[in-house]
Amino acid sequence: MTGNPYLSVQALTKYIKRKFDADPHLRNVFVKGELSNVKNHPSGHIYFTLKDDKSRIQSAMFRTSATGLKFRPENGMNVLITGDVTIYESSGQYQLYVQTMQPDGIGALYLAYEQLKESLGKEGLFDTRWKSPLPVxxxxxxxxxxxxxxxxxxxxxxxxxxxxxxxxxxxxxxxxxxxxxxxxxxxxxxxxxxxxxxxxxxxxxxxxxxxxxxxxxxxxxxxxxxxxxxxxxxxxxxxxxxxxxxxxxxxxxxxxxxxxxxxxAREDLLERILDRKRAIYGALSHQIKNERKRLITLQTSYPLQFPERLYRPFTERLIGFEGRLERSGQEIPSRRFSDLQRLSGMLSSYSPNRRIKDGHRNTTVLTERLSRAANQDIRIRWDRLFSSVRMLKALNPLTLMERGYSIVYQNGTVANSVTTMEVGTTIQIRLQDGIAEAKVHSIITNDGEEI
Structure with a gap:
């Protein structure tokens, strides 16, 4: 708990007071209201409450401002006030410190002023976004x-x-x-x-x-x-x-x-010019000093003192490349001549007649393979055809009718349940060689129950 940043009441009040004092909207505010609890202090300060029908605020007018009043403030008087809003630290309450006060009875011009101010403010004529910067x-x-x-x-x-x-x-x-x-x-x-x-x-x-x-x-x-x-x-x-x-x-x-x-101001401009001049001179002097140090460092560096050591490794690599190039110039012609002799021997041993015989033999082999593959594929397709024919014959309803089975139709559709039939209904019986019509005399289920 000791690590939490708890504030004292005084510190919090001072912080709030600084917020009030820093707010420009609380400076030189215009307020009108009724005076109550007016107290004229012997020191010349005036303390009172400024109120309307919904709110009130404690107010004070110090002697330096009160001495300019042309009237005596009294309870119940309606006034027009300008002042600053801040915090009174001892009580922690916000107060209005009055700078000017006038009776509200003269207020025709003030009322017109406030109304026009409010109207133009709502239109946005006072917005900061319309403010143009002044030229420098x-x-x-x-x-x-x-x-x-x-x-x-x-x-x-x-x-x-x-x-x-x-x-x-x-x-x-x-x-x-x-x-x-x-x-x-x-x-x-x-x-x-x-x-x-x-x-x-x-x-x-x-x-x-x-x-x-x-x-x-x-x-x-x-x-x-x-x-x-x-x-x-x-x-x-x-x-x-x-x-x-x-x-x-x-x-x-x-x-x-x-x-x-x-x-x-001319003096400010001259001072700014002199400041810029001093800054430029200082920056140039500092840069020159740094470049001079870099020059001395480069002049005393190892590569500049012994330049031949800097390019010696490159000279050695160049000599190595020259040796490899010379050896390659001798080895490559010899190797190419050997390859030429080997290719010449291969061409002499590989005559056109031999190539024709090899091609004829390969053609015969491929023809035999193609014939065997075609015959095997035909046999597989015939087997599949015979199997499909046997399956279709077995599933053919006419084949079942040859064994004594028949199909019963009722109203043009297959009757597959006795529950769809009624006594006296005419049905059609499809046999192997024709159709016979019959009339239902009785209906008995598989359980032996007569419907």
Whole structure:
């Protein structure tokens, strides 16, 4: 039993907590519900239970987040919350650590946001399989944002600092107000049809949810999804999340971060080049050193120091082959002459007349054998024929009738049992020389019983 890997409760709880903390789906989750058991701790932390009609979860909002609240949380209040889900190790229960909280009473925009998010999510617009990779070394970076604003300035300054080889093309758009969504859609389509844009940044600076609402419009989401260019969404600040963030190929927390994501850093590229250069020099140096060692080893090797010893066995074999060839040149003509004399003697002793006599004698012998075999086969076949005739004669019904037997027919078929007959029935009796008709007067079985 001591060999089994039993865990302590603390170790198991820590393991489960790490699983919760590593799950990206438990980071920055959006939850709405009703507050209950609200406790405002003197330290500034707020502890409460967030519930609905079927479930509840223990929650905590620490002082650093609670100080930004514009209202006082109370029991029974419906709220909209963002936060992280993790394990509280002391009790082993999972809890929601709240980062932001807003009353649910202002929720028309939030409700529309959630409904559109759910609808587009079911269609698959957020699936990772549709996400395109960003180019490593883009030649042209497109930007869809306001022509005058901090976002375009931050993007341009960042790209010029990090990767001045890239060209920046602005596709100006209205990013706030009722005309913002159509303007953004038009700018995205214009960039998509340009033909030379490698990566496209779509976004604006921070603001309220009303200011950023154009990036939550369905038309903008579908325009981003349909665009063939990899798109980086850079809307608002790090805590702002829009539908455009989910549909885009990448999400950046700020426009500056989007520019950093779109192009590589010149310093990093130079460092990578230097690393590759050092690696190549090191590999070549190591290879040259190894080849030099191999050269020295070959130069000091035994075969190169004494080359005549290397091919001496082959010289000896060549001399042996030459001797064998010379002996064969003398022996073969002599042997062929002896064979010729022997064949000449055989031909002289084997005349055509002798061959004819031998053939005639063989023909006579074969003819006699064939005659004997044919006569024997005829006798065997005659014997088989006579045996078959005797057997057919013995089995012939007419032969049995010559001995006094007869065959009884009833209604044209052979009657072979008295059970098929009845008194008064007319029967036919087949004799040797004809047929006689008779009528049954009585029927008696072999047991003497009358039917």
């Amino acid at each position: 070394f883009p030649h042209t970076v497109g930007v869809v944002t306001a022509q005058s604003g901090a976002a375009i300035q931050d993007i341009c300054s960042t790209i010029e600092r990090r990767y001045p080889l890239a060209e920046i093309i602005l596709f100006p758009a209205i990013v706030q107000g009722q005309q913002a969504a159509p303007s953004i859609v038009q700018a995205i389509r214009q960039a998509d049809g340009h033909g030379s844009i490698d990566v496209l940044i779509v976004g604006r600076g921070g603001g309220s949810i009303e200011d950023l609402w154009a990036f939550n419009e369905e038309s903008v989401a579908r325009a981003i999804f349909s665009c063939r260019i990899p798109i980086i969404s850079a809307v608002g600040h790090e805590t702002d999340t829009t539908i455009a963030d989910f549909v885009s190929d990448r999400r950046a927390p700020t426009p500056t971060a989007a520019a950093e994501m779109a192009v590589p």
